[in-house]
Amino acid sequence: MRETLFRAAQPTGTTASEELVGQFQDPDLTAACWTSSLAPLPVSAVAGGADPVLILWPYPAATADCIDRANCADHFVRAHPTYHVLTQHSLADPAAAALLKHTNVVVFLPFEQAVADLSVEAGELLFRGRRCDAVMSEMTPGYLWRHGLLDLDPQDPRWPVRTPLVNGSLIAAHKAIQAEHFAKYCRGHDDLVALDHHRATTAEELAGALEQVLAEHHSAVIRPFSASQGTGVTFTARTKTRQQGTAAVADRILAEIGAALSRKYGGTDPFPVTVSPFVTAARIDGCVTDLRIFVVYDPASGGVRGLPGMVRRAQTPLLDEVPITAASAMTNLNAPPAGAALPGRRFFPATSPQIMAALGLTPDALVQLCQHAAAIWAHAFADDHEAIGGGAGPQFAYGSVDCVIREEDGKTVPIEMNGANVGSHPTVHPRWCDTFGAATTHALTNLGLAR
Structure with a gap:
């Protein structure tokens, strides 16, 4: 199954972030962030349903993020080897139809190819007519809504079907709801600023x-x-x-x-x-930056913890006399390439002393940021409990908080929460890379899908 998953994930736009970031993270500082950032997040186990089980595991096509999902899927199918794996390749084979009918199966394929086979009937999400027992991305509701397959109120989004959605919440889909959570949390912390x-x-x-x-x-x-x-x-x-x-x-x-x-x-x-x-952020090579703190569920401790990931810079310097553009404002690694982009690396280990100095951070401040990120997700997830679909109870696997260090005063500004759709897992120190898969396996097991 491992080979099947990773071959399916190969034809993508990849970034060698694990070579240039993860293995250069400071293990001691990463450990301090992990051990000091626990934020309790209670989750409840759910009784398992009838066999067989279908887990829909969609991912965005043509990005390296699908490899991160393959790692998590691999962790789950190794823990529960009764599952078969079907990808966009094997689904084209007539023999796949038999597996879909009679076996426990993980369907691992791009969103773009999954949509044609999805439907919603009687409050259940179906794949080729078979009920899905779990879905592995909070981006799924948006895909279904935009394709006319789901009746969703984007002003107050709730997952309207009984199929469990990991992480089970639509916080990651709605930027204004995220901003409200940031405002609520930041009021009690002088080192943070909410926009x-x-x-x-x-x-x-x-x-x-x-x-x-x-x-x-x-x-x-x-x-x-x-x-x-x-x-x-x-x-x-x-x-x-x-x-x-x-x-x-x-x-x-x-x-x-x-x-x-x-x-x-x-x-x-x-x-x-x-x-x-x-917000004009601290700069590297004259380019604005942002910082990703991952938030991962720790089954051994009953809560979420923060892990420092990567610092990203924009492609071109931000100049006062030049109008703002995507090239000078966006740090996203999937942004369209800019013709005037600076040569060299655009992403760096957050625990690097040189990078922390450029951002005006100390090791203690980075530990505190990981504490904040974990607490933000724990509080937001608890407050948003009503968004959980199907009454199965909330199951959190992993997410992140992206933030910028404001240039004018060095305060941290959280700008985005990503859920279990977030990628770039290899930018954490290799010792902690397996935590994403372990958290995902725990969430699915807690949903009663261990077989």
């Missing part, structure tokens, strides 16, 4: 939100509902809106977001979009 944010559900509301944000800030960032890997994220500056008019800028932004969503997810609806100020 002001606005929701917009129409072009007119987007224009109004831009006017409010740009009245006090030079630039704004706009993020669509249920998108990851930087898809649809756009930027605009105060000078541009004054030159072109806020309504025209809003229309252009929505057209750009819609085109990006259509290419990636098959539908153009971006709403609700979240508008917030663009």
Whole structure:
């Protein structure tokens, strides 16, 4: 099964992050982050249902993230070897139909290929007519919604089917809900700052939100509902809106977001979009940066812990006299290549003394950031318990908090929460890489799917 999973994951855009980041992480500092950051997160085991079981394990095509998912799937099928694995390759074979009918099976394939075989009937998610017993990504609801397969209220998203969804919450899909969790948590911590944010559900509301944000800030960032890997994220500056008019800028932004969503997810609806100020972060080589802290469930301790991952820089320097662009503002490794991109590496180990110095962090501050990230997810997950579908109880595997270190005062600004769709696992120290698979296996086992 291991070979099947990793061969399915091969034709992707890969990044050698495990060579350039993970093995250069400081093991002692990583250990301090892990041991000091426990945030209790109770989960309840669920009685197992009838055999056979189908676990849908979708991933984004053409990115290295599918290899991270293959690692987690491999951990599960090694722990429970009665499962068969079906990929986009084997599903084309007539013999796969027999496995789908009569065996415990993990269906591991790109979202783009899974959608054609999915349906929702009588409150259950079906794959080729067979009930799914669990789904392994919070991006699934957005895919189904944009393809017209799921009735979802994007203003107050709840997973409306009984099929368990790991992590079981739609926090990762809604940037404004994330911003509200950040605001609630940051009020009690002087070293953190939560951004002001606005929701917009129409072009007119987007224009109004831009006017409010740009009245006090030079630039704004706009993020669509249920998108990851930087898809649809756009930027605009105060000078541009004054030159072109806020309504025209809003229309252009929505057209750009819609085109990006259509290419990636098959539908153009971006709403609700979240508008917030663009924060100038600490820089490396003149380029803004962000920092990913992973949050992983620790079955031995009954809670989540934080792990330092990578620091990413944008492709081009951010210059005061030059308008903001995706190349100078986005740190996402899947962003379209910029022609003027600086040569050299764009991602670095967060525990490196040189990188911490560039960001103005100390080892103690990094440990504290891991504590904050774990606590943010634990509090948000508990508060969002009503979003859990099917009454199976919440099961958390892993996620992350992406943040920036604000250049003007060195305070940390959390900007995004990613759930079990988050990749770049090999950027943690190799000693902790297996924690993602262990957390995933625990979540599925707790759902009664051990066979």
